[in-house]
Every structure is written in C-alpha cells, then in structure tokens.
Amino acid sequence: MSGIMGIHHLNSHPINHQDLEKMVDILAHRGPDHADIWIEEFVGLGHRMLWTTPESLIEKLPLINQAGNLVITADARIDNRDQLIALLKLPERSIEKITDSEFILAAYEKWGESCPEYLLGDFAFAIWDKRQQSLFCARDHFGIKPFYYYYQPNQIFLFASEIKALFCVPDVPRRLNEVRIADYLALMMTDKAITTYQDILRLPPAHSLVINQSGIYIWSYWSLDDQRELQLESNAAYAEEFRKIFIEAVNCRLRSAFAIASHLSGGLDSSAVTCVARNLLAKEEKIQLHTISTIFDKITECDERPFINAVLDQGGFIPHYAHGEQFSPLSDLDKIFQYEDEALLGPSHFYPWNLNRISQEMGLRICLDGFDGDTTVGHGTTRLTELLHQGKWQTFAQEVKALSPHHNVSHAAVLQSYGLPYLRDLAKQWRWIAFAQGVQQIHQHFGVSRKLLVIHHGIKPLLEPILQLWRQWRKQDKSPHLVSQTSLVNPDFAERIRLDERMQILAGSTLPPLTVKEEQWRSLTQGLLTYTLEQMDQYAAMFSVEARHPFMDKRLIEFCLALPAEQKLYQGWGRMVMRRALEGILPKEVQWRGGKTDLTANFVDGLLNRDRQLLDEVMLNRLGNIEKFIDIDFLRAAYQRLISTDNQASNADSMAVWQAVTLALWLDYKQVML
Structure with missing residues (x-):
C-alpha cells in the first residue's frame, strides 16, 4: 500500500510545484517511509512509499525508464512476476532485486496500453509517455487499489489514491453529489464511477484510461466471464484444484519484508486464510503468523472464541485480541473522518478500523483477511x-x-x-x-x-x-410502491433526482437470478464490492497498513464462478468445494460449521448504550443538514421504535437511524458545499 498522485495541465500551463507537494503531504499516512515528486513542464507525478515487500525497500518512485521517455508512479503488488520475467526485457539481475513498478513499466514498453491484460495482482498506476504526450492509467481487476480523478476538458486532469489529495489543488471544487447520497440512503451502491463529490470520479475496476490534448478515453480491459463452465472428473478433482489455486492466492500475498498478521474472526474464510498462511510460513522457516481477533466478554452471542481457539490450538500463531464491546458504530468518527473522504460507511466499519489500529500499535504493516469469501466461493443456495x-x-x-x-x-x-x-x-x-x-x-x-x-x-x-x-x-x-418511496429517502428529493428511474437502471434485471452462476456473477460485478474494497483500503491506510485479500484473487474468482452448482451447495452444505479442499488444513469445528455469528446485537447495543449521548444529540438537534435528503417522519418513527423499551425496532430501523446520523455527522465534519 502506497499513495500515488499526479497533475496534467492540458492547457500547457506549468505545474505548480507547491500543489503537487501538498498532494504528497496530505497522503503521508499511506506511505511514511519515503516521498518524492517528478515534474516536467505541464506534467507532475508524486508518490508516498510504504515498505512492505522486499523489493519495495529498494524501490524509488516516480521511476524513469532507461530511455528517459517513460515515467511511472504506482501503488502495486504484482503477483505473476515469475511469468513476466520470461516475457519482458528486464535488467540482468535477480528477480528479488526487480521492483513491481519495473515490471509494470517493462510491460508497458512491450505491450503498450494492453499491458494491464498481462498483469496479475493489486495495482493502480499512471505512466507519462513523452513520445505520445499522453498519460496512461490503469486499475486492477476488482478495484482493490483505489484511483480517483478530476477532469476538466482542455484544462486539467488530476488523479490520486484518495479524494482529499485532489482538493489540494485550488481548481477543484468541493461540491456534494446528491445522487450518490441518494444511492447510499436507498442502499443501492452499485454505480462504479461516481463519488460523493460532483466532478470527482473513480476509475472503475479492470479499466484503463488515457488522457492527452485530444481528451480522455476510458475502456475496460477485462470482464468476468459468466459463460465458462468447468467440468472435472470427480469431486476430489474439483477440491484439489481449488486447494492449489487458493494456496497460491495466499502465498502471493505473503511476499513481505516484515511480519504478517491475519484478521481471524473464526469464520470459514478468515480461518482458511490464517491456516494456509501459517502452513506456508512454517515451510519457509519464517517467523510465526500474528492473528488479531475480535472477542466479546459481555455480548456473548457475538463471541466466536470456540472457533477462533480451534484454529489457534493448532499452534504456530501469535494471537492478539480486540474487545468488541469497547468500540461501536459511532465511536471515533471524528478520527475516522480525518481520513475517510465519503460519508458512506458500512455498518461494520469499526471492526476493521480497530483491528488495523492494533496492527499499527504492534508494528505490523501487512494484514491478511477473509474478505468476501462468501461471494467468491458462493453458498450456492440458488x-x-x-x-x-x-x-x-x-x-x-x-x-x-x-x-x-x-x-x-x-x-x-x-x-x-x-x-x-x-x-x-x-x-x-x-x-x-x-x-x-x-x-x-x-x-x-x-x-x-x-x-x-x-x-x-x-x-x-x-x-x-x-x-x-x-x-x-x-x-x-x-402509485406503485417503489423502494425510494418506502425507505429513508425524502420522497420530494427522490422525485427531483428521479431516483426510481435510476434504481431500475442500476439494478439491471429486475428478475431474481435463476442460477447460482448468475447470482454470483451479479455480486462480483456490482459497484458495492468495489466501494467496500475502497473502504477496506482506507481503514488500513489510516494506520499505514496494507490490507491483502486472498479471496479477491482473479484466478480463484474465475475458477469458482465456473464451478457446477453442486460444487457450491451439496447435501445441505454451502461452499462444498472449499470444505472438501481444506480437509486436514482447517479444524473440523470450523470446516463443518453452518452459518456465521450475527453481530447485530453488538451493533444495536453500541447505538443504544455506548453511543447513546451522541445518538440522541444528533437526532434531537443536528438533523438540519440532511432534512432535504431524509424522510424525517420515517426517521423519527424508526428512532422511537429503536429507543423504546418494548423492543419493537427491526434491523431496518437501526440501520436507517445509523445511516442518517452518520451522514449528518459527516456533513458537519466535512462542510461540503450543498
């Protein structure tokens, strides 16, 4: 995890050195180990370095190629280095001395704008091509590395790993994008391009971008194939192939110059990552794997310690713990909003935030997790x-x-x-x-x-x-009961921005999926996955930590999507191929557990007890800045049900109250122009 940023004046005005320096400085948390900038007339690139891999210790960015006609800044971990070294003309030195940015730059020299098609891993980068007088940018297949930009035709193009860096340039307005607010309130976070700010966009996953004097051109270099069907000879063959790909997905993410931690929740996904990582590290006689787990002493229905301990009892771990009752949905928002550029937090945001805080306190820089293994492998109930x-x-x-x-x-x-x-x-x-x-x-x-x-x-x-x-x-x-008219959204606001029409477009097919593959493909290609990955990046970046997600490996996702339905649901067991594949790796208690623990009790207790003073203050006195967006009567009714002693509140009530309160606090903090 590092920070990238850049400025390209399309009107040939020279770069203001101070603007680029400010962009670099404001992202210091993303890379405290080194910072540098490169400027030539009307183009400037910047970089913040966080040392993680062995190669990053010798990496200097922005990097100029030997011919002096290409310059790159990158936030990247390239996983198919062994494959690429046989295809590319690289310096004659050991692969351990070749940096990831050198691989990307060599790939661009060989394949030009098609180079992302040959890269595997997590990456966001920009290359200034002096010969073409163009800036080429690309983002990885699922959007693990963030890339935001601001573009004014014939004037300026800016990009950065975080939105706040774009605001360092005076030309960039800080205006609220009301459409994004509506998407958030209607729980339709599927748009892959827009952000909470007008005119600031995200480069979608698996997309490339070229900007030059002629304008901007954006295209998709890869898409997830929903037609591929995998047919192997037996259940054992499917399990063996899954096991091989999954182990490689974890192994790629162990490339590190420092100790590694794994967020161990006790669920099937985090336990699988943790156990495989421990085994791989043990083979290389490296130091033990750190684990960080959230436990609950009071709200015991949320506690996963029986499953966490089943993993830890295998040995080879250095365990650490976070106490779940000590933080809550509205805690530390003033600190979070220093870094979080958008108001659209997920209801479980405080768990990874706290785990990464502990990682930093222990001096750890890399954290594995089991993020969204549910979607990648698929429960298969369809x-x-x-x-x-x-x-x-x-x-x-x-x-x-x-x-x-x-x-x-x-x-x-x-x-x-x-x-x-x-x-x-x-x-x-x-x-x-x-x-x-x-x-x-x-x-x-x-x-x-x-x-x-x-x-x-x-x-x-x-x-x-x-x-x-x-x-x-x-x-x-x-009128028909559309979602926007029965949710938290103010009906007048919904009508003004034509939210119902937008929701129908974003939803694509209004029909439920008829096959496991269709359901899985929809989940893997919707904007919500991209947005959640961006949030995971920011929660880690706040503490100069890099989050690595083995279940977001392109090879693993392509394999799982192509599986027959009975490899996902069989004899009542979801994710069957994974359970079979990890025989002998996972403890039996985890391998054959059914569902997962519901953390709703801790969420509601946090709102009603630990956050109660702030909750009541916002609901009683600080809703003025969201009245135009919120159905206030709906909100107050949900709030009354939530705080009543007869337990009439639903999960939807607590979610609606939390959404509104968080949005009001964020708008107060950021002072965005409405």
Missing part, C-alpha cells in the same frame, strides 16, 4: 431455484431438509423463500400441469395442504393485478 426449474423436486426436497439443520432454519422457511415463489410463477405463466405437479410434490415432501397451495399460490397471484388496478381506480394506491 441451486434450489435451479433444481425447481429442472423439475428435480425430489433433489430439491433433499437439499432443503439437509440445509435446514446446518443453518438453524426451518424447512418451511426455506420452502417459503424458494419453492413457493416458483409455484406462484408457474401460476402466473399459466403452466398448470407443472403447477399441479409442484403442488403434489410440496404436499408429498413437506406435508403442506394442496388446497391451501392452490388458493394462496395459484389463484391469488392471478387476482393480485386485478386487485391492484381496482385499488388505483379507488385512489387507495396512487
């Missing part, structure tokens, strides 16, 4: 839908009955989520033979009354459109 569309009711029933005890849910709840919606769809499509077969199968396997199934899931779905038209005619229902 296989139930696939089975229904294939007419495999018996297999569907077997999977439902096997899944229920693993996740502590009833057969009826699973049937309600998957079987009955399919039955209603058959009725709406007038597929009465298939409907009758479905009714008989549900009755046979789950004992539900055939008469009730026909009435509630055959006849009523057909009558509902007629009843809705009648209600509209009677003016009891003047």
Whole structure:
C-alpha cells in the first residue's frame, strides 16, 4: 500500500510545484517511509512509499525508464512476476532485486496500453509517455487499489489514491453529489464511477484510461466471464484444484519484508486464510503468523472464541485480541473522518478500523483477511431455484431438509423463500400441469395442504393485478410502491433526482437470478464490492497498513464462478468445494460449521448504550443538514421504535437511524458545499 498522485495541465500551463507537494503531504499516512515528486513542464507525478515487500525497500518512485521517455508512479503488488520475467526485457539481475513498478513499466514498453491484460495482482498506476504526450492509467481487476480523478476538458486532469489529495489543488471544487447520497440512503451502491463529490470520479475496476490534448478515453480491459463452465472428473478433482489455486492466492500475498498478521474472526474464510498462511510460513522457516481477533466478554452471542481457539490450538500463531464491546458504530468518527473522504460507511466499519489500529500499535504493516469469501466461493443456495426449474423436486426436497439443520432454519422457511415463489410463477405463466405437479410434490415432501397451495399460490397471484388496478381506480394506491418511496429517502428529493428511474437502471434485471452462476456473477460485478474494497483500503491506510485479500484473487474468482452448482451447495452444505479442499488444513469445528455469528446485537447495543449521548444529540438537534435528503417522519418513527423499551425496532430501523446520523455527522465534519 502506497499513495500515488499526479497533475496534467492540458492547457500547457506549468505545474505548480507547491500543489503537487501538498498532494504528497496530505497522503503521508499511506506511505511514511519515503516521498518524492517528478515534474516536467505541464506534467507532475508524486508518490508516498510504504515498505512492505522486499523489493519495495529498494524501490524509488516516480521511476524513469532507461530511455528517459517513460515515467511511472504506482501503488502495486504484482503477483505473476515469475511469468513476466520470461516475457519482458528486464535488467540482468535477480528477480528479488526487480521492483513491481519495473515490471509494470517493462510491460508497458512491450505491450503498450494492453499491458494491464498481462498483469496479475493489486495495482493502480499512471505512466507519462513523452513520445505520445499522453498519460496512461490503469486499475486492477476488482478495484482493490483505489484511483480517483478530476477532469476538466482542455484544462486539467488530476488523479490520486484518495479524494482529499485532489482538493489540494485550488481548481477543484468541493461540491456534494446528491445522487450518490441518494444511492447510499436507498442502499443501492452499485454505480462504479461516481463519488460523493460532483466532478470527482473513480476509475472503475479492470479499466484503463488515457488522457492527452485530444481528451480522455476510458475502456475496460477485462470482464468476468459468466459463460465458462468447468467440468472435472470427480469431486476430489474439483477440491484439489481449488486447494492449489487458493494456496497460491495466499502465498502471493505473503511476499513481505516484515511480519504478517491475519484478521481471524473464526469464520470459514478468515480461518482458511490464517491456516494456509501459517502452513506456508512454517515451510519457509519464517517467523510465526500474528492473528488479531475480535472477542466479546459481555455480548456473548457475538463471541466466536470456540472457533477462533480451534484454529489457534493448532499452534504456530501469535494471537492478539480486540474487545468488541469497547468500540461501536459511532465511536471515533471524528478520527475516522480525518481520513475517510465519503460519508458512506458500512455498518461494520469499526471492526476493521480497530483491528488495523492494533496492527499499527504492534508494528505490523501487512494484514491478511477473509474478505468476501462468501461471494467468491458462493453458498450456492440458488441451486434450489435451479433444481425447481429442472423439475428435480425430489433433489430439491433433499437439499432443503439437509440445509435446514446446518443453518438453524426451518424447512418451511426455506420452502417459503424458494419453492413457493416458483409455484406462484408457474401460476402466473399459466403452466398448470407443472403447477399441479409442484403442488403434489410440496404436499408429498413437506406435508403442506394442496388446497391451501392452490388458493394462496395459484389463484391469488392471478387476482393480485386485478386487485391492484381496482385499488388505483379507488385512489387507495396512487402509485406503485417503489423502494425510494418506502425507505429513508425524502420522497420530494427522490422525485427531483428521479431516483426510481435510476434504481431500475442500476439494478439491471429486475428478475431474481435463476442460477447460482448468475447470482454470483451479479455480486462480483456490482459497484458495492468495489466501494467496500475502497473502504477496506482506507481503514488500513489510516494506520499505514496494507490490507491483502486472498479471496479477491482473479484466478480463484474465475475458477469458482465456473464451478457446477453442486460444487457450491451439496447435501445441505454451502461452499462444498472449499470444505472438501481444506480437509486436514482447517479444524473440523470450523470446516463443518453452518452459518456465521450475527453481530447485530453488538451493533444495536453500541447505538443504544455506548453511543447513546451522541445518538440522541444528533437526532434531537443536528438533523438540519440532511432534512432535504431524509424522510424525517420515517426517521423519527424508526428512532422511537429503536429507543423504546418494548423492543419493537427491526434491523431496518437501526440501520436507517445509523445511516442518517452518520451522514449528518459527516456533513458537519466535512462542510461540503450543498
């Protein structure tokens, strides 16, 4: 993790040296080990260095190539170095002495603007090409390394690892982007380009950018293939291939000149990363792996220590702990907002923030985690839908009955989520033979009354459109109940920015996914994943720590997406291929655990007890700056339910209150122009 920044005056005005210095200085937390700038007439590049890999100790950025016609600044860890060294003309010295930025620069010299297609790893970089008089920029496949920019045609182009660096240049306005605020409040964080500020954009993942006197050109150099199907000869073959790819994904992220920590929660993902990392480090006779875990002494329903200890009991770790009840959703926001450029925090932001704080206190620079293994491997529950569309009711029933005890849910709840919606769809499509077969199968396997199934899931779905038209005619229902009209968003604000139309566009297909692959592909390509990765980067950067995510490895994601559905859900076990693959690596207690611990109790307790004074102060006195965005009546009603003693509040209530309070505090802190 480092910091990059740059200025390109498109009107040929010379670079103001002080502007670039300010950009470098404000990102000192991203790279306290070294800083430098390079300026030539109307182009300037800057860099902040955090030493992490052995090669970074000798890396000097910005870097000029031997011919003197290319200059690069980069925040990068390149993982396919062995593969690239055979393809590129690099200095004749050992690979351990060749820096990642040299690999990128050599790739650009060989392949030009196609070079990102040949790179594997986490990267964001910019290369000034004197011959072409153009600035070439690129970002990694999933957006692990951030890249923000500001562009005014024929005037200026700025870029940086964090938005705050862009504001160091006087030409950049600090105006709020209301559309992004609406996306946040409506829980539709799927736009990959916009930010909370007007005219400041993010380069989307897997995209490249060229800027020159003719203008700006942005394109995608890679996309996740949703058509690839993997067929191997046996379950053991799938497990072996997963194991090989996953171990390599972890191994790539162990390249370090310093001790490494792993955020161990006790879940399947973090435990898998931690155990594999420990094994790899032990083989190389390196120092033991540090682990940092959040534990709960009072709110014991959130505590994962039985699973954490099952991993630690294997030995080879140096454990450290954070006490979950000592921090909460609104704690330390004044400190967080010094670094966090956008208000759009996730409800669990305080966990990685605190774990990284502990890492810094221990002198650790690199932290592994199990971030979003759920999405990468896939739980596969949509296989139930696939089975229904294939007419495999018996297999569907077997999977439902096997899944229920693993996740502590009833057969009826699973049937309600998957079987009955399919039955209603058959009725709406007038597929009465298939409907009758479905009714008989549900009755046979789950004992539900055939008469009730026909009435509630055959006849009523057909009558509902007629009843809705009648209600509209009677003016009891003047408009469809779209999300923006029933959520936290102020209806007038939603109408002004046409939020409903925007949500329909961003959502893409309004139909639920019908296959495991489709569901997984949607999750992996939506903007929410990119935004969350950016937040993970900032929570680490605040403490001069680099976060590394093995489950975000391109090879692993491509492999998992191509797997057959039964490798994800089989005999009621989600993520089956991973469970099989890690036999002998994970403790049995973790390998075959069903769900994961729900941290809602600590979230709500934090709001109502540890954060209560601030919560009440904002709700009573500091909502003025968000009234134009928020449905105040909706918010106050949710707040009253939350603080009432009869426990009437839902998770949606606590989430809505937290969103509004956080947004109000952020706007106060940042003083953004509305």
